[in-house]
Amino acid sequence: MSKRIEQEPIIRVEDVVAGYGDVTIFENVSFEVLRGEVFVILGGSGCGKSTLLKNMIGLYRPFSGHVEIDGEDIVSAEGAARLRILRKIGVMYQQGALFGSMTLLENIELPMEEFTDLPREAMHRIASSKLKLVQLEGTEHRFPAEISGGMRKRAAMARAMALDPEILFLDEPSAGLDPITSAELDDTISRLARTLGITFVIVTHELASIYKIADRVIMLDKEKKGIVATGTPVELRDHCEIAWVRRFFRRETASGEVAA
Amino acid sequence: MTTATSSRRGAVLRTTTSERGDRVLELEGRLDASSTARLWRDAMAAARAAGDRPLIVEAGAVDYCDGAGAALLAAIEEAAEQGGGRFELRGLREDLRELVALVAPSRQEVAPPPPPPSFIVRLGRSGIQTGRDLHRLVSFTGEAVIALASVIRHPRRLRMRDTVAIAERAGLGAMPIVVGVGFLLGLILAFQGAIPMKRFAAEIFVADLLGLSMLRELGPLMAAILLTARSGSAFAAEIGTMKVNEEIDALTTMGLEPVRFLVVPRVLAAMAVVPALATATSLSGLLGGLLVYRSLGFPTVTFINRIVDMVEPFDVIGGLLKAMVFGILVAGVGCLRGIETGHGAQAVGLSTTSAVVSGIVAIAVADGLFAAMFYVLGI
Numbered sequence: 001m002s003k004r005i006e007q008e009p010i011i012r013v014e015d016v017v018a019g020y021g022d023v024t025i026f027e028n029v030s031f032e033v034l035r036g037e038v039f040v041i042l043g044g045s046g047c048g049k050s051t052l053l054k055n056m057i058g059l060y061r062p063f064s065g066h067v068e069i070d071g072e073d074i075v076s077a078e079g080a081a082r083l084r085i086l087r088k089i090g091v092m093y094q095q096g097a098l099f100g101s102m103t104l105l106e107n108i109e110l111p112m113e114e115f116t117d118l119p120r121e122a123m124h125r126i127a128s129s130k131l132k133l134v135q136l137e138g139t140e141h142r143f144p145a146e147i148s149g150g151m152r153k154r155a156a157m158a159r160a161m162a163l164d165p166e167i168l169f170l171d172e173p174s175a176g177l178d179p180i181t182s183a184e185l186d187d188t189i190s191r192l193a194r195t196l197g198i199t200f201v202i203v204t205h206e207l208a209s210i211y212k213i214a215d216r217v218i219m220l221d222k223e224k225k226g227i228v229a230t231g232t233p234v235e236l237r238d239h240c241e242i243a244w245v246r247r248f249f250r251r252e253t254a255s256g257e258v259a260a
Numbered sequence: 261m262t263t264a265t266s267s268r269r270g271a272v273l274r275t276t277t278s279e280r281g282d283r284v285l286e287l288e289g290r291l292d293a294s295s296t297a298r299l300w301r302d303a304m305a306a307a308r309a310a311g312d313r314p315l316i317v318e319a320g321a322v323d324y325c326d327g328a329g330a331a332l333l334a335a336i337e338e339a340a341e342q343g344g345g346r347f348e349l350r351g352l353r354e355d356l357r358e359l360v361a362l363v364a365p366s367r368q369e370v371a372p373p374p375p376p377p378s379f380i381v382r383l384g385r386s387g388i389q390t391g392r393d394l395h396r397l398v399s400f401t402g403e404a405v406i407a408l409a410s411v412i413r414h415p416r417r418l419r420m421r422d423t424v425a426i427a428e429r430a431g432l433g434a435m436p437i438v439v440g441v442g443f444l445l446g447l448i449l450a451f452q453g454a455i456p457m458k459r460f461a462a463e464i465f466v467a468d469l470l471g472l473s474m475l476r477e478l479g480p481l482m483a484a485i486l487l488t489a490r491s492g493s494a495f496a497a498e499i500g501t502m503k504v505n506e507e508i509d510a511l512t513t514m515g516l517e518p519v520r521f522l523v524v525p526r527v528l529a530a531m532a533v534v535p536a537l538a539t540a541t542s543l544s545g546l547l548g549g550l551l552v553y554r555s556l557g558f559p560t561v562t563f564i565n566r567i568v569d570m571v572e573p574f575d576v577i578g579g580l581l582k583a584m585v586f587g588i589l590v591a592g593v594g595c596l597r598g599i600e601t602g603h604g605a606q607a608v609g610l611s612t613t614s615a616v617v618s619g620i621v622a623i624a625v626a627d628g629l630f631a632a633m634f635y636v637l638g639i
């Protein structure tokens with residue numbers, strides 16, 4: 001079954017300039033993410049991928065520009081309007097950001113506790129099913145400090161899905177995972193996109209998963225302070241006018257060797 | 261002339277002068293971190309001593325060289341260049357030569373660090389910083405008050421379980437130390453008070469002194485200071501660590517305001533707990549004082565009667581009120597410092613320290629204001 005990507009954008013990023021303090025990390029970044037799409041943000045370490053993500057989810061305010069989620073401007077939204085937007089998204093942070101004083105189950109139940117009237121038993125059941133989705137059954141009552149880094153990431157993804165958001169933002173979901181778990185995570189992502197129509201915005205470096213899951217990719221560059229290429233992975237590999245982008249997608253180093 | 265330095269494991273440095281007047285450094289053996297460390301000073305001294313004469317390093321007998329050895333060779337070369345003489349590295353094995361080329365510091369000029377900003381610039385910056393701090397303090401207080409009000413209106417929004425757990429940790433956990441400190445304080449105060457009073461045969465008034473100062477002033481003050489040390493710092497560290505781990509960000513994007521979620525339970529818990537701690541401090545202080553009082557030859561009844569006579573209900577109520585305000589201040593400051601935490605583990609340490617310092621300052625200032633207020637009101 002092939003999935004449905006609608007032509008209507010669910011996220012619209014327009015002329016966003018962002019950074020920290022007086023330092024601009026990128027300028028005039030504009031793109032659209034379509035509903036149901038798996039959208040990948042690529043770029044070298046330190047080029048501002050996490051920063052872009054945090055500006056898209058309204059955590060930081062861009063210096064200028066707009067970010068619209070499902071037709072609503074998240075930059076200027078306050079109070080109830082902001083909450084309405086936030087309810088549509090789930091975020092997995094690069095470091096996991098699980099609450100250290102709570103077990104995994106409690107971590108996942110927290111958003112449900114705060115925003116729904118579900119009985120405790122239902123919350124348990126839902127939270128366990130989310131953990132199962134990321135292959136973490138049996139760890140319900142462990143604390144974040146008691147599991148490995150890769151497991152923490154997956155638990156964070158489970159938490160991001162607690163309220164069944166329409167959009168999931170994942171910052172390097174497969175970093176630190178072994179190839180098999182990483183491939184299983186890719187399957188999970190593809191499956192969620194296909195069956196539930198969830199839109200994904202993912203920062204990743206894993207070329208294998210990019211080819212497998214990405215519908216579209218943007219490439220950020222630190223020097224150019226912005227997007228240097230947009231397209232499907234195959235398009236960029238074969239037709240991108242920038243040599244290093246083509247090389248990246250062919251897994252080649254500058255001296256022409258193919259990296260392992 | 262030949263001088264030799266050998267390091268215990270492996271490397272030997274021999275300094276000679278060839279008949280043509282070239283300075284020759286012969287290196288031999290393993291050039292690793294430990295052997296290089298022993299040779300470094302002598303090798304560099306020899307290299308500098310070469311001045312503008314040619315400097316030749318004979319490295320044919322070097323059979324191992326790592327990053328430290330490579331750094332030594334590069335440093336010798338640099339010293340030779342500065343002296344103005346020719347430099348030559350002879351006989352180093354090909355694979356080691358490659359390593360040296362790889363590790364050697366780049367020839368490029370390292371950009372000098374930017375000059376420190378001038379006094380005026382620093383003054384301006386610190387002014388801006390103070391302004392920002394003040395702005396943050398005001399907006400934090402505003403947020404906290406709004407969150408508290410909303411919790412009072414919708415009690416269901418209070419994280420009850422968290423609040424109780426925090427109150428337990430801050431309250432029950434502090435009991436033993438509060439009781440101990442209070443007892444000693446009472447003991448000391450009674451002794452110190454008895455000395456001057458003895459001169460007027462007025463030791464009996466030690467009870468008055470103790471009752472008034474413990475219940476009205478020292479009990480609340482001591483309890484609040486101990487709370488700052490135990491819990492104000494803990495609040496800053498907990499919240500600061502959450503900040504560093506992006507947990508605060510995670511809360512925010514879940515739509516859970518960190519202030520309602522983290523600050524309100526802590527402030528409420530502290531507010532509830534400090535009056536109890538203050539009472540415990542005062543009572544154990546009185547107990548300590550009683551011990552001294554009896555040793556001065558007065559019966560317990562006199563002690564109790566004098567205190568009941570002397571202490572007005574408002575002294576007790578005022579003390580508890582003060583304690584409550586101290587609790588709010590200490591918890592608020594601790595949480596604010598936590599939320600202000602920058603990046604990295606070091607930042608958490610800084611926040612913790614500054615939570616304690618600012619907490620104690622806040623208590624002192626508030627206590628002064630209370631004293632003035634009570635005085636004006638004639639209480």
Ligand SMILES: Nc1ncnc2c1ncn2[C@@H]1O[C@H](COP(=O)(O)OP(=O)(O)OP(=O)(O)O)[C@@H](O)[C@H]1O
Pocket residue numbers: 020025043044045046047048049050051052094603
């Ligand atoms: N809180 C911050 N304050 C100031 N500068 C920051 C902060 N966070 C990141 N930066 C800077 O912003 C730039 C982009 O950082 P960002 O974390 O977005 O990179 P990234 O593309 O996600 O890198 P990585 O792939 O390593 O995660 C970096 O140069 C970094 O030094």
Ligand SMILES: [Mg+2]
Pocket residue numbers: 049050051094171
């Ligand atoms: Mg990142």
